Amino acid sequence: MINTTSKGLDLESIRSQFPALSLEVHGKSLVYLDNGATSQKPKVVIDAVSHFYEKENANIHRGVHHLSQEATARYEEARTRIQKYIGAAHSEEVLFTSGTTGSINLLAFSFGELLKPGDEIIISAMEHHSNIVPWQMTCERKGCSLKVIPINQAGELEMESYAALLSDKTRLVAVTHISNTLGTINPVQKIIEMAHEKGAVVLIDGAQSIQHMPINVRELDCDFFAFSGHKVFGPTGVGVLYGKKELLDEMPPWQGGGDMIAKVTFAKTTYNELPHKFEAGTPNIAGGIGLGAAFEFLEGLDMNELMRHEQQLAQYAEEQLLRLPGVRLIGEAKEKTSVVSFVVDGAHPFDIGTLLDKMGIAVRTGHHCTQPLMDFYNIPGTVRASFAFYNTMEEVDVLVAGLERALRMLI
Amino acid sequence: MTLEEKQQSIIDEFAIFDDWMDKYEYIIDLGKELPLIEEDKKTSDRLIEGCQSRVWLDTEVKDGKMHFTADSDAIITKGIIGLLIRVMDQESPETIATADMHFIQEIGLQEHLSPTRANGLASMVKKMKMSALKAISE
Numbered sequence: 236m237i238n239t240t241s242k243g244l245d246l247e248s249i250r251s252q253f254p255a256l257s258l259e260v261h262g263k264s265l266v267y268l269d270n271g272a273t274s275q276k277p278k279v280v281i282d283a284v285s286h287f288y289e290k291e292n293a294n295i296h297r298g299v300h301h302l303s304q305e306a307t308a309r310y311e312e313a314r315t316r317i318q319k320y321i322g323a324a325h326s327e328e329v330l331f332t333s334g335t336t337g338s339i340n341l342l343a344f345s346f347g348e349l350l351k352p353g354d355e356i357i358i359s360a361m362e363h364h365s366n367i368v369p370w371q372m373t374c375e376r377k378g379c380s381l382k383v384i385p386i387n388q389a390g391e392l393e394m395e396s397y398a399a400l401l402s403d404k405t406r407l408v409a410v411t412h413i414s415n416t417l418g419t420i421n422p423v424q425k426i427i428e429m430a431h432e433k434g435a436v437v438l439i440d441g442a443q444s445i446q447h448m449p450i451n452v453r454e455l456d457c458d459f460f461a462f463s464g465h466k467v468f469g470p471t472g473v474g475v476l477y478g479k480k481e482l483l484d485e486m487p488p489w490q491g492g493g494d495m496i497a498k499v500t501f502a503k504t505t506y507n508e509l510p511h512k513f514e515a516g517t518p519n520i521a522g523g524i525g526l527g528a529a530f531e532f533l534e535g536l537d538m539n540e541l542m543r544h545e546q547q548l549a550q551y552a553e554e555q556l557l558r559l560p561g562v563r564l565i566g567e568a569k570e571k572t573s574v575v576s577f578v579v580d581g582a583h584p585f586d587i588g589t590l591l592d593k594m595g596i597a598v599r600t601g602h603h604c605t606q607p608l609m610d611f612y613n614i615p616g617t618v619r620a621s622f623a624f625y626n627t628m629e630e631v632d633v634l635v636a637g638l639e640r641a642l643r644m645l646i
Numbered sequence: 647m648t649l650e651e652k653q654q655s656i657i658d659e660f661a662i663f664d665d666w667m668d669k670y671e672y673i674i675d676l677g678k679e680l681p682l683i684e685e686d687k688k689t690s691d692r693l694i695e696g697c698q699s700r701v702w703l704d705t706e707v708k709d710g711k712m713h714f715t716a717d718s719d720a721i722i723t724k725g726i727i728g729l730l731i732r733v734m735d736q737e738s739p740e741t742i743a744t745a746d747m748h749f750i751q752e753i754g755l756q757e758h759l760s761p762t763r764a765n766g767l768a769s770m771v772k773k774m775k776m777s778a779l780k781a782i783s784e
Contacts, residue, residue: 583720585698593666601698644674
């Protein structure tokens with residue numbers, strides 16, 4: 236199952252660091268191609284989490300005792316590591332959240348408080364529900380309107396329509412960096428530049444990009460960048476909202492509670508500084524530390540080399556899948572990441588996914604939390620194979636053979 | 647046949663399959679064979695939206711017996727619907743309301759009736775039972 240043909244990439248050694256990759260499912264070696272939903276975890280991340288609970292567990296930020304200070308130091312080291320990894324100017328620009336959904340909801344509420352009736356928010360037709368619904372709620376609450384950048388049949392944003400949607404009323408543009416369903420890599424640099432010309436701020440939903448490419452928020456010049464820990468080889472229940480300091484300072488707190496205050500009196504409460512202003516209550520301390528370990532792990536790898544390998548996997552998968560009769564790719568953008576979404580004439584995605592599962596192959600089927608996108612393509616859902624750098628060419632072969640077998644049964 | 651005997655006959659049929667492949671081939675064939683619901687009855691009020699597959703259920707009470715027809719856009723779901731209907735159709739509302747559909751577990755398909763599976767089947771069985779309870783109360 237191991238392919239070491241990609242130059243310089245020691246897949247065998249990489250795979251050996253992910254315990255779940257050697258699992259068996261239904262008596263077969265697991266072929267894990269559901270990385271768009273969540274990634275598997277390297278041993279260093281698992282160890283960092285259990286080490287925290289065994290040796291460092293205490294509540295952070297307010298304890299004078301040794302263990303609390305240790306825990307605080309580990310948690311803040313993780314923040315600084317993430318700050319450096321994404322190229323943020325200050326560590327307080329990195330807010331810990333519960334994940335991408337938590338990050339976007341924080342922004343939609345807090346930034347939303349600065350909006351007035353008639354202001355406009357722009358999203359795109361390929362957004363995940365978590366980058367649609369929070370903005371719909373903001374629009375409802377504040378009397379703003381939501382505009383949607385359309386896509387073409389290949390699954391690329393219509394940039395001319397975007398230009399036409401931008402106006403002096405646009406306050407925020409929230410687009411995904413990479414579509415979780417189509418794999419399209421959006422021209423975010425251009426999107427950000429165009430929004431800034433109109434004085435609007437930009438949120439990039441990086442849930443599907445940070446694990447696939449180097450990210451530098453200052454080079455991108457995005458105002459906000461959201462991602463989940465669990466999709467980038469870290470623990471579940473932790474994520475990040477990066478925001479430019481001057482914007483975060485301007486925004487009101489979202490949730491009230493401990494840690495986010497400077498002084499509480501019944502007459503008036505004043506709020507803590509960044510990042511604490513946005514981090515009420517005891518956070519997911521172990522998760523934050525585990526996420527720090529995930530980025531430390533990634534620092535030891537060559538992201539550009541991993542990207543090339545993932546591209547090869549996806550390209551090979553697309554070629555092989557298209558040899559089977561009735562297979563149609565959904566998402567054929569020129570710029571694509573290692574997501575291969577497809578439908579097969581005469582076979583329902585759910586049936587395909589169920590049979591592949593029996594063969595030990597984990598793919599995702601359904602609408603991938605992008606129902607408007609399914610409506611656009613007029614399909615009930617797709618089968619999605621999403622690759623990570625630890626996947627192999629042989630696993631692609633297993634997928635294709637498995638699909639062939641499933642289709643013989645179904646059609 | 648009583649509801650219990652019908653369940654047992656399905657368990658016996660499935661006993662001959664020694665691997666998942668044969669079992670699913672059989673379910674798929676069931677799904678292909680059964681035109682379970684008329685097209686004009688596939689209306690939104692009969693639709694149960696699962697995250698993965700869609701299920702339509704139509705319920706009638708005739709001469710003190712429950713009559714079910716149902717359908718799905720996914721063939722495996724449809725095959726399992728065929729099995730559920732074989733057991734539950736033409737039974738009294740009292741029998742349906744208290745029925746323990748243990749055969750699904752015994753033939754190793756319980757995952758399909760788990761609420762987490764989101765294929766609409768768990769909601770379908772719930773709706774069948776609710777309609778039986780409604781028939782009892784009327």
